[in-house]
Amino acid sequence: MIPLEVKKDTVYRKRSLSEKTKDMISGYLYVSPFFVIFAIIGLYPALFSLFLAFQKWNGMGEMEFVGLANFKVILTDPLFWKSVYNTIVLGIMGTAPQLVVGLVLAFFLNLTYLRFKNFFRITIFMPYITSMVAVALVFSVFFSNNDTALVNYLIGLIGMDPVNWKTSEWGAKIAISTMVFWRWLGYNTIIFFAGMQSISNDLYEAAKIDGANKLQQLRYITIPMLKPFILLTVFFSTVGAMQLFTEPAVFLGNAAFSRDEALTVVMYLYRDAFRISSFGTASASAIILLIFIVGVSALNMMITQGYGRKRGRKG
Template identity: 70%
Template structure:
């Protein structure tokens, strides 16, 4: 009798486990089809010569050799790193400052300002490209060139010059993603006890000291998260330069990124082998860069840890 009850219990437990796995199985099935399989197939293609239609020919490491000895690839990698730094690094700094301001009790119309800052993130890229295309037009009457002339500087051919294209695209990236980082930091700030700031004010700490000795150390997990996402996003930069440059995106190298180089090889030149090899190389670069940035950002606030008995801002007073 006891054995039958035990078997029945185990049977019900097994059914519950099977039901749970069935409920979550659609996600894993879809992920395997549209995520895992393309990634594995791309690694396989990196060692093949294939134009997308004919037979595949195994070429070993020849695709990697071709990519690594192509000056255009190194130019694209240089562009990616430069535009990534110019477009994403300021997001972290200004994102923390904006979040700190939006979290102040004296600020009125907080919800309106938060919506305005987050609005670029949900704006259509077509609309963004049209606006920035007009703003950074090469005409002398364009707003960017008109502003330069107003301050006595020469006009810039934004879409064809070496640094003009990089600056314009970096500003577009910064404008579009600053709100995303600000909202993440704002969520982190709202989790910091207000008593810490009140005690700091009583001890005579100013806003800069509060930001340095309270906000930054306690925002460390959010900073590490945004640094990781920003690093990955910067190295995968594709949409902004492609939409901004339009028809010239894949024919010029002033602002070509690694993903654009990959796309050109695979879908314009029908060289899926070198395109896949570029994807594998980019994956390795992303892993290394993300690890380095995460390690560096994880050191924020180490000296200001442990706000329990003696507050860290007192060290600055």
């Protein structure tokens, strides 16, 4: 016969194991909604798009396997390479200035003697939470093709001719990049400002004692200490620039998909999928865009990190 003490010990261990199992199951149940939603709206569409890249399908009939034919069509289409060129140009014009200006604005917002700080912080962040429709309407008025439009009036004061902002090659690019700059400047500024809040004031006090002015403090203290935040904003800005869609589509309206002055890669694949019902080439464009984003982001990060190490050695 098994002693009573051994039986009690076995029952206790079974109960203990059962409690651990219950805790483990409850933990998985708590986090399961995220994975279920991600699988439905994230993983499944990505895998289905990868599958469609090798198919010919109009969205209604049967699929036909065509291998790499969709990629060949895309890579030999001059309009696709025009969209790549537009995406890169708009990305540089719209995002690069906002990173520099956002860093400078965050530095001034972080000054201890600046008055009405909360007002300026809210004002700078307001464009990010403003409705895209309202932004497009305002900029459509500013960059109207009429001679009396605000921007045409201002450039007329310095002797320049009016510009057809929605039909000219560089006019559309300047207008859209200005919209991108205005909308996302506050977002990057707040990220930089949050990073500056984590820098100890002792470093600035020591720099003041050594005779460093504000520009030197920004160059030798703020920027090196903000390197993780700069890398984060560069990464997000690069990915966002390569996925540019809303601003040109809303600003130009229906003409955005019939003209090539501001046609981006995302607009190109959207046109293939929902305008001419060629989901195979649209999916192939999405795969190529993914490769571009990974490559450009890696190159951008390497340049940024290399610049940071170079500045560190000089310091």
